[in-house]
Amino acid sequence: MHSILAVDDSASMRQMVAFTLKGAGYNVIEAADGQEALDKARGETVDLVLTDQNMPRMDGITLVQNLRGLATYAATPILILTTESSDEMKAKGRAAGATGWLVKPFDPGKLLDVVRKVIR
Amino acid sequence: MTQNPTREPPLPDNGRDAAQECAAIEADLERLKTIVNDAAGRLLGSFNEFVELEQQTQRNSEERLRIESAIGTAVTALQFQDMATQLTGHAQRRLAALESCLRSLYGDGVGAGYFEHSQPVRQSEMSAGSIDLF
Numbered sequence A: 001m002h003s004i005l006a007v008d009d010s011a012s013m014r015q016m017v018a019f020t021l022k023g024a025g026y027n028v029i030e031a032a033d034g035q036e037a038l039d040k041a042r043g044e045t046v047d048l049v050l051t052d053q054n055m056p057r058m059d060g061i062t063l064v065q066n067l068r069g070l071a072t073y074a075a076t077p078i079l080i081l082t083t084e085s086s087d088e089m090k091a092k093g094r095a096a097g098a099t100g101w102l103v104k105p106f107d108p109g110k111l112l113d114v115v116r117k118v119i120r
Numbered sequence B: 001m002t003q004n005p006t007r008e009p010p011l012p013d014n015g016r017d018a019a020q021e022c023a024a025i026e027a028d029l030e031r032l033k034t035i036v037n038d039a040a041g042r043l044l045g046s047f048n049e050f051v052e053l054e055q056q057t058q059r060n061s062e063e064r065l066r067i068e069s070a071i072g073t074a075v076t077a078l079q080f081q082d083m084a085t086q087l088t089g090h091a092q093r094r095l096a097a098l099e100s101c102l103r104s105l106y107g108d109g110v111g112a113g114y115f116e117h118s119q120p121v122r123q124s125e126m127s128a129g130s131i132d133l134f
Helices: A011-023 A034-043 A060-068 A087-096 A108-118 B015-055 B061-077 B080-106
Strands: A003-007 A027-031 A048-051 A078-082 A100-103
Touching: A003 A011, A003 A034, A011 A027, A011 A108, A011 B015, A011 B061, A011 B080, A027 A034, A034 A048, A034 A060, A048 A060, A048 A108, A060 A078, A060 A087, A078 A108, A087 A100, A100 A108, A108 B061, B015 B061, B015 B080
Parallel strands: A003 A027, A003 A048, A048 A078, A078 A100
Antiparallel strands: none
């Protein structure tokens, strides 16, 4: 079973993401901000990271940069799921090493399609 | 002659009063956040209950597809709380900055009484409202 680390400071967003992913058979590990996500990622390897951008303590792009600095996460797909939709922010995400940029709100079917496409 | 059924607040006529109005708007936005969070909590609770019961119910394939489609639509819509909270928070920060700027330019406002206008929404949660029969 593939494991996905879902990161968002909104509890309702984490609930909707977890509901969607668990319903498709994925194991979901949740984190409420980038720092918590980084700590959990160091503790166990996951197959995909799905993170919000605007979060306290550590934002999504900083999380991506930190994860890419870890040998075990050099090639892990990392998707950013955020309300931000500007080309500038997308470019920052790509430059940081993100695999993809999804704009909220997500459609469950489309999210699962993307996850299936990038997860190994 | 048409009558305005809602007693709208008078417009501030100087910078100090505008600063007070900003503070009042910030307070309204905070109450909006409270209402949105309460509504989202209740909706999510009902959603979870429905899904749990639905998983125990026998359905034919057509019904199953329709229900899955409806659940998908609900999942997308239930993300409103996150977006609404971010928007109101952003608006509050901008108002706070505007208020600070106005206060620095004009000083504090005229005080209580000026903004004693009607509050159309006094609820702070989304439980059903009271009913009075006359």
